[in-house]
Amino acid sequence: MGSPGPGLLSLVPFVSVDHMMRIVWDIGPERMIVELAAYIEEDFRRWELFDKTPRIAAHSAEGVIELMPTSDGATYGFKYVNGHPRNAAAGRQTVTAFGVLSHVDSGYPMLISEMTVLTALRTAATSALAARVLAPPGAKTMAIIGNGAQCEFQAIAFKALAGIEAVRLHDIDPKATAKAAANLAGSGLAVVSCRSSEEAILGADIVTTCTADKRFATILTDNMIGAGVHLNAIGGDSPGKTELHRDILLRSEIFVEYAPQTRIEGEIQQLDPSHPVTELWRVLTGLAPGRRDRAQITLFDGVGFAIEDFSALRYIRDQIGRTGEYVNLDLLADPDDPRDLFGMLLRHRPG
């Protein structure tokens, strides 16, 4: 005789990496990024409702493990994410992640999901959402400096959401550029591989930086950026890791997700803590202007914020019923009488 099976209340849907990839192809990567952006925009528009806790980080010599919780009062979510720059040498991801969504009223989890793939999609969706209100009108060409794991996601997000038709790629490692160019071959984007950052930014209306170097780097110097460009700086996302020369920041109108976090992690860690920045949610709700004129340099200093993960988990929760791409995990004890946990154990005694 087997043990009684777990009750319905104790089951939590789990979306594996394989499930997530099936969901992406069921919906289509571009459409999924567009829909993710809509969920993120919806949550950014109700920004003031959210609990905004800074991430809780455990630092070590090798990297960092972070927990990023947030809540809108009805639903609670958190993401576990690591950042270990030396992982790649051992064939591991620099960044991996998973997340959980729960009911605030019962504390019971309603979803556990892989978030390595999902974070790549939501990061690109957030960048493109920012570009919709910040990029110069009629932008068609984007340079992408840094052709690692995030590169192609940025490319297809900007095609789907910001009207980009051509991408100009550069990486200090030509193999990374070749990899990205090959992956984007069927994307419908015109792809140009470039031997230098200077060459990549020629004619670009938008410049995305997403390098992985964990140090104060200068991917772009001041003389490289002319009037009217939108900068989408994604790689500078932790203390001690920046990509842009400080002088570019001083010439730009700067937009961020959540200022208290970005001042620690973003490009603006190079600036005085009182330097004016605009939170993106204020632009999306109409409380602040986005791009004001064609000549302005705009900068989205993206570091990734918990609400974006919350939106992404919410989106996945809304997809799993239709797609069936999940399995139920027996994660929560479900005794017949909640006070009788020991009795549940006794009733599962073998023999």
Add this chain to the structure above:
Amino acid sequence: MGSPGPGLLSLVPFVSVDHMMRIVWDIGPERMIVELAAYIEEDFRRWELFDKTPRIAAHSAEGVIELMPTSDGATYGFKYVNGHPRNAAAGRQTVTAFGVLSHVDSGYPMLISEMTVLTALRTAATSALAARVLAPPGAKTMAIIGNGAQCEFQAIAFKALAGIEAVRLHDIDPKATAKAAANLAGSGLAVVSCRSSEEAILGADIVTTCTADKRFATILTDNMIGAGVHLNAIGGDSPGKTELHRDILLRSEIFVEYAPQTRIEGEIQQLDPSHPVTELWRVLTGLAPGRRDRAQITLFDGVGFAIEDFSALRYIRDQIGRTGEYVNLDLLADPDDPRDLFGMLLRHRPG
């Protein structure tokens, strides 16, 4: 053609509630509590090595959701735990939990486990570990006031670790007492069901309080506690929730897990923040005395600390290979080239 399966690096062992119950019966509940206590003691003895972060709590009108992270420098762990007193009315557990253990050097998770059952076991193990150095010598009888989900675990832990032969049960709900007495019938303990707290504590060397009421309650008043008793106060574990009259605290030598947390959550929230308390790890390492004489009243003001969960997860990690009680989850993306996340997605395109 199916998709390529997930690589080995991307798989994380998952211990469900069913697996956990099989592990408990494979080892035996008493022996498992003894072994858990040994892991907890080992970690308490290297206390100063651990990152000790206070829990990160998201409070709502209905309850609280908490993340409890810690690390010993080589291994990182966190527990997700909720506390929702009104859950029981809907057939749900008041407290459910799950936990994750990870490699600090790569950030990769090595274990995901249910922790509702495991927390009940580790809480009882910690109480009994404290009693070993605090209870009066030769203690044979324990009163347990509050006969909910934690009651039987406390009883068998004190039998296995502290030489208890008889338990005297009382709960304001006689059905809870009847449930606990029935569950303990085959335990080898002499069980006496009592109609009042006063009756339950008659002749008891140890008094455990583990009621669930979320308010300032007075389960024990000052005149009820005589010389030489050890108090094991488990139920007072969050702000606004206590069980003992303040006057008892003033007559007791007080021992806690981690003072900064217990001053907020434990019985000692009723006392001045400068009131002297001793952290249990200091007794276990010989830096501070435990019970000094037979007449002393000792109090272990237990609230549950992240290191105990870390020890418990570490213990389960060491059991799953031998017992085989787990399944692998495809939680982490594992592309052939870590920079080629998008390529992994493309190679999983159906058709």
